[in-house]
Amino acid sequence: MPEPKGGQRHASMRTNNQALVLANIRESGHLTKAQLAQRTGLAKSGISNILEDLFAASLIEATESLADNPRGRPGQPLRVSQRGPVGIGIEVNVDYVSAAAVSLRGDVVATRSTRRDLRDLDPREVCEAALELAEACAREAAAVGYRAAGCTIALPGSVAPDRLRVHHLPNLGWRDVDLAAPVAVTLDTLDLPLGVRIENEANCAALAERWYGQCFDIDDFIHVTGEIGIGAGLIQGGALFRGAGGNAGEIGHFVVDPNGPDCTCGGRGCLERYVGLGALAEAVGTLPDAEALLVRLRAGYGLPALATAATHLGVALASISSLVDPTRIVLGGHLAELYDLLYPHLWDAFTRHAPHARVVTQARGGVRSSNLGQAAAVRGAAGLVCENIYTDPASYVARLEPAHA
Numbered sequence: 001m002p003e004p005k006g007g008q009r010h011a012s013m014r015t016n017n018q019a020l021v022l023a024n025i026r027e028s029g030h031l032t033k034a035q036l037a038q039r040t041g042l043a044k045s046g047i048s049n050i051l052e053d054l055f056a057a058s059l060i061e062a063t064e065s066l067a068d069n070p071r072g073r074p075g076q077p078l079r080v081s082q083r084g085p086v087g088i089g090i091e092v093n094v095d096y097v098s099a100a101a102v103s104l105r106g107d108v109v110a111t112r113s114t115r116r117d118l119r120d121l122d123p124r125e126v127c128e129a130a131l132e133l134a135e136a137c138a139r140e141a142a143a144v145g146y147r148a149a150g151c152t153i154a155l156p157g158s159v160a161p162d163r164l165r166v167h168h169l170p171n172l173g174w175r176d177v178d179l180a181a182p183v184a185v186t187l188d189t190l191d192l193p194l195g196v197r198i199e200n201e202a203n204c205a206a207l208a209e210r211w212y213g214q215c216f217d218i219d220d221f222i223h224v225t226g227e228i229g230i231g232a233g234l235i236q237g238g239a240l241f242r243g244a245g246g247n248a249g250e251i252g253h254f255v256v257d258p259n260g261p262d263c264t265c266g267g268r269g270c271l272e273r274y275v276g277l278g279a280l281a282e283a284v285g286t287l288p289d290a291e292a293l294l295v296r297l298r299a300g301y302g303l304p305a306l307a308t309a310a311t312h313l314g315v316a317l318a319s320i321s322s323l324v325d326p327t328r329i330v331l332g333g334h335l336a337e338l339y340d341l342l343y344p345h346l347w348d349a350f351t352r353h354a355p356h357a358r359v360v361t362q363a364r365g366g367v368r369s370s371n372l373g374q375a376a377a378v379r380g381a382a383g384l385v386c387e388n389i390y391t392d393p394a395s396y397v398a399r400l401e402p403a404h405a
């Protein structure tokens with residue numbers, strides 16, 4: 001690989017050092033400039049320049065800002081800003097749209113949600129509905145001093161590597177849909193320095209589990225999202241595993257019975273035809289709503305359908321565990337709400353088919369329910385923007401500059 005030229009080398013060093021300083025402040029909670037110099041090995045003068053940029057972009061603040069000097073006294077500890085950039089997350093699902101603004105510290109600053117059947121809508125109309133919620137969240141966040149930095153739209157389908165096109169979203173009937181144009185409209189309205197990207201919603205939910213949920217200290221786990229569709233996000237070695245085309249984890253279309261019912265994907269007997277919220281509700285004889293499902297099951301109706309679904313899920317998860325060997329499996333969406341009822345059948349099937357999996361050694365803790373509720377994907381989507389800032393603060397700072405010029 002050729003050596004970077006002087007200017008490039010300088011720019012890339014600056015990028016790395018900004019990220020290093022911000023990561024140290026994040027990890028410790030608060031640090032003085034002297035402590036930063038000691039921890040990073042950087043010269044104090046260099047750190048001063050970096051802090052200048054981080055202050056200007058509201059990424060950091062003094063632990064006690066002063067009226068005449070919001071950056072505090074010299075020697076005062078610095079921390080990640082309580083009022084700085086927020087990531088905007090949007091989740092578009094089959095029968096609802098939701099949005100959230102999440103700060104760099106992981107606080108949920110604003111949320112919006114609306115229930116609406118999106119199956120017969122044009123993708124442009126869906127985007128309009130979603131972006132309206134995002135705008136409302138950005139406005140609410142701005143009213144209390146935050147700035148919307150970027151937006152991620154989480155969708156239950158496969159997303160192209162450019163993160164602006166949807167390859168296939170079977171439950172909404174979308175195939176090769178380009179969202180660049182509607183997304184450009186939002187960019188204009190919201191003035192987002194980091195732009196808008198699309199991501200698979202199961203991936204977003206898994207990342208939320210890693211950043212805000214029970215798996216912050218687990219490097220290898222699977223998060224299974226239960227909605228109308230079923231999807232999984234695979235975290236391996238602490239990072240999201242996307243696969244060659246970005247579509248790893250499409251477990252809703254694992255075939256559990258080749259002679260089973262037709263699926264929206266064109267196949268037959270897919271896992272989500274048994275375990276998906278719509279399919280399970282239909283089999284149990286109620287509306288596709290987790291609460292309604294729970295009431296009916298607790299009253300003793302539809303238990304054989306639930307047992308079949310749980311067994312299929314257990315078999316599918318055993319196969320995945322044999323392949324990727326996770327430490328833990330977390331169930332989200334309606335699967336979290338039905339966890340107590342699903343668990344005995346699921347665990348029985350799992351241990352029969354993968355008796356030596358690492359998950360089995362953890363007993364009930366090995367397959368557990370998420371406590372992030374329905375907001376997992378939308379928080380993960382917003383969190384992706386925040387993580388981009390942590391990974392590369394220099395890009396965020398640079399994109400703010402034209403507005404300040």
Ligand SMILES: [Zn+2]
Nearest residue numbers: 253263265270
């Ligand atoms: Zn299918």
